[in-house]
Amino acid sequence: MAKKVVATLKANDSRAFAKVIKMVKSPKTGAYTFKEQILTTDEVKENLKK
Numbered sequence: 212m213a214k215k216v217v218a219t220l221k222a223n224d225s226r227a228f229a230k231v232i233k234m235v236k237s238p239k240t241g242a243y244t245f246k247e248q249i250l251t252t253d254e255v256k257e258n259l260k261k
Contacts, residue, residue, distance in 0.1 A: 227252045231259070 233246045250258055 229255050231255060
């Protein structure tokens with residue numbers, strides 16, 4: 212699956228994309244989970260500030 216995502220992210224006619232993996236702490240249990248998102252490079256800094 213990872214190879215397929217990488218291939219679609221590097222298409223010449225599309226915008227530049229990045230895969231963002233964010234660690235989030237659960238308020239109920241205190242355990243950490245990981246959220247994965249595919250964003251344009253313009254949106255990466257804005258998303259990580261949240």
